Amino acid sequence: MAAKNTQVLMKQHPKGGVTEQDFEIVEREIPKPGPDQVLVRNIYLSLDPYMRGRMDPVRSYAAHLHPGDLMIGGTVGEVIESNVPSLPKGTYVNGMLGWQEYGVAKANELRVLDPKVAPISTALGVLGMPGCTAHYGLMEIGQPKPGETVVVxxxxxxxxxxxxxxxxxxxCRVVGIAGGKAKCDYVVTELGFDACIDYKAGDMHAAFKAATPERVDVYFENVGGEIMEMVFGRLNSFARVAICGLIAQYNGQPYPFxxxxHVLVNRAKVQGFIISEHMSYWPGAITEMGGWIKEGKLKYREDIADGLRNAPQAFIGLLSGRNFGKQLVRIGPEKL
Incomplete structure (x- = not known):
């Protein structure tokens, strides 16, 4: 075992775009598990856009970070010391242990993983929070019907x-919006989307209009800004819009939406949601998506940065769209 526990802290609240100077890397003692706790060696860290919002000192759905706080984040790891009989040493678990090599948690704070069912990294992606976010937002809010046009x-x-x-x-007919030819080619040729608009390629508005001849019935919003404005202008009557994220606006740039x-004229339903408020939904969604993966109907891609010390740089890249697929950080080997 390493002599110290490497951690990444938020050094200061970002002023505009996040920089590496907003983080501090420290080494502290490896924590000891208390009664009913386990010590976990983290293997993968998930990087997600919601973390940017938690770095700002503003009111939100969850408490913001303070300077000196450990950066929050989902992790997958291995139990290496246990005071919980149901979680013996060697158990793989998913939890919210943050940007650090080692963390302690209680059993009710962890999800047990079976590496024989799927790679453990998927618990942070397609079979974890992102996948459940997609499933819930589309199915519960979007309520897609065969033949409708879905935009994401x-x-x-x-x-x-x-x-x-x-x-x-x-x-459904599915139209994606992404940045760059490689990403658009991927979602069409590999994932089976009907079309994808490259917002970096030129006249985005004309391309989007051509790709949505019957306008838009369901919109899954991850970006905000000009893209959201464009899609709202193509909504059909009684369209449904799930607001998941506004990544284009997370660095504080206001957008005059x-x-x-269009919401009024088209009597559209627009609903924001936070997937952590719907934990009872996760098991069913994960089971269904796991079945689709086995059937070859659902594919996923991971973008993995190596080393916890590279997490700040990878996070900055995520916020600017440099990642390609689910952004992870490999903290350590799956087996020592």
Whole structure:
């Protein structure tokens, strides 16, 4: 075992875009598990856009971080010391242990993983929070019907890629929006989307209009800003919009959104949601998506940065769209 526990802290609240100077890397003593606790050696760390919001000192759905706090984040790891009979040494678990090599947790704070069912990394992606976010937002809020047009922004990302594939399984026409030819080619040729708009390629508005001849019935929003404005202008009557994220606006750039007229005229339903408030939904969604993976109907892609010390740089890349697939950090080997 390592002599120290490497951690990444938020050094200061970002002023605009996140920089590496907003983080501090420290080494502390490896914690000892108390009664009814286990010590986990983290193997993978999930990087997600919601973390940017938690770095700002503003009111939100969850408490914000303070300077000196450990960066929050989902992890997958191995139990290496246990005071819980149901979680013996060697058990793989998923929890919220943050940006650190080692963490302690109680049994009710962890999800046990079976590496024979799927790679343990998927518990942070397609069979974890991003996948459940996609499933819930599309099925519960979007309520897609066969033949309808579903649009999803950040289409090659961990959430958007799953949204589009589920919509195809449900018999919909799916149009993605992503940044760059490689990402658009991926969601069309590999994931089976009907079309993908490259917002970096030129006249995004004309391309989007051509790709949605029957306009938009369901929109899964991950980005905000100009893209959201564009899609709202193509909504059908009684369209459904699931607001999952607004990554284009997370660095504090305001956007003068004027699309509420389209909501009124089209009698659209617009609903934001936070998947952590719907934990009872996860088991059913994970079971269904696991079946689709085995059947070859649901594919996923991971973008893995090596080393916890590279997490800040990988996170900055995620916020600017440099990642391709679910962004993970490999903290350590799966087997020592």
């Amino acid at each position: 922004s950040a289409a090659s990302g961990a959430v958007g890629s799953v949204v589009g594939q589920i919509a195809k399984i449900k018999g 004027t699309g509420m007229r």
